[in-house]
Amino acid sequence: MHILVLGAAGMVGRKLVERLVRDGRLGNSEISRLTLQDVVAPTKPEKAGYPVDVVAGDFAVPGFAEKLVAGRPDVIFHLAAIVSGEAELDFDKGYRINLDGTRMLFDAVRLVGDGYKPRLVFTSSIAVFGAPFPDAIGDEFFHTPLLSYGTQKAIGELLLADYTRRGFFEGVGIRLPTICIRPGLPNKAASGFFSNILREPLAGKEAVLPVSEDVRHWHATPRSAVGFLLHAATMDTAKIGPRRNLTMPGLSATVGEQIAALKRVAGETVAARIKRVPDPFIIGIVDGWPRNFEAKRARELGFTTEEHSFDDIIRIHIEDELGGNFVA
């Protein structure tokens, strides 16, 4: 089985590739080849035991996607995107990458022809939803994004469903919760602080909280995100029907609940490293974001999370990223 990952140098992309290399298989199929794309060269995994092609380049440049799919990958993970904050600040760049790039990829697959019909897993986002919301957003709630990023993801979902209906590929779109705790350095996502306020204190550093503690949001660990991707790539799509885009399960928690969990798992000293510095730009963006979901359909279709409480989310980070230790 040949697998292509777009956005393989991103956080979720790297975790996915690590897992694929570790497993050596996807579902019942042995992996025989990996193609890893990102705008900067993704790290080539060692000891894969099969060919791994690393491609550095902008997938939204005309002709690029055609080359990526020329090797007829059986499964395509499309994780490449300009994140919310950056797409809001740079209108043209956001639309070029998130809309045009996605469409170019879909069209490249379509135009291979000759019976080629890969599984295509697309990471959408809960940013397709915009306030005001019901207490818990159901699976049939409409899309009224309040950011260009959410607009672009919603358009990607529509294209994915139509191209699947037309028989060009077997698409599954998954709306990831905000990933928490996001490892590594902060990126330009407006949601970054949800992770910063946990990750940085656990590493002995100060972190800035730009919103109030009653902000409620929807979270899942990187480990769960990878699990969602693998399930989307291997599940029986006959069960999905024409509604190809699914809100993934997650945990709904307030910032205050996040901090309480941090205190329970790591202690008061760690939690005291959080500094409150309100940021009107972030407050304005986050104000329109969803807080809680039913995610009934995804659960029925077999998507599950690894965590059952916010304490679990913090423990999984300490286990997966910090070798079991944190700076007390």
Next chain:
Amino acid sequence: MHILVLGAAGMVGRKLVERLVRDGRLGNSEISRLTLQDVVAPTKPEKAGYPVDVVAGDFAVPGFAEKLVAGRPDVIFHLAAIVSGEAELDFDKGYRINLDGTRMLFDAVRLVGDGYKPRLVFTSSIAVFGAPFPDAIGDEFFHTPLLSYGTQKAIGELLLADYTRRGFFEGVGIRLPTICIRPGLPNKAASGFFSNILREPLAGKEAVLPVSEDVRHWHATPRSAVGFLLHAATMDTAKIGPRRNLTMPGLSATVGEQIAALKRVAGETVAARIKRVPDPFIIGIVDGWPRNFEAKRARELGFTTEEHSFDDIIRIHIEDELGGNFVA
């Protein structure tokens, strides 16, 4: 006031232009100039009393939209589209006109700059919804189109809302019911038979009914459609908020109820001109179409229909299109 109409040679476009010329004004503003575009030259209205520019050309050709908006129209009606049946049969053409063309228009407006911010009224469609449905579709029901046409319209709605939020124009998207009775010759819309089975018998001709009589659908007269467009162009948009796309009011009726109304208004002989010839292609398309809506928000925002029963729909056609007479 300068008004631009894209798709001015289409049925709704012609009706809109007739009404604008007849009224001489839009809301409280006197019309000082009209620009009418379509792929074939729209008919130039006589006796307008102000400049009318007629432009024939494909608005999805790069550079074309820039020229259209260079005269900085105050109000833009974007009615241009490839209809449902044709967009389904010609994938590339549908996406090129309905998606790329719409985006080019929106971008052309955006790039005028210099404080230019016209009212932009976009005709979307109830084809953004796909079965299965609740009994009456509410205003917060999600978009799962089952046709490329509906996909393209749903994308147009998302772009309209985002471009409006960004301040590039003042957009209002209106999801028109299926227009009934559609005058003139049949077009390539899969919904054509809803009108054919009334219009042709009233003109003394036979008409083909390709679906069963229990098919339920959502209708409005051409007169109401023009009313919706005028209201969308003149209403106080501060009341709409960020959710810029609205399902218009209409009448829900089965084909059997349509035929019963025809019998009441025009007699059994007229209704006997309907021939039942099932068409699997049309049946397949119509099967996924919506049947009934709440349209609560649009009504609250002042959108109203001229008709209150299907008998009214037939009478309005006889009045507006047949000079008060039909072939008994």
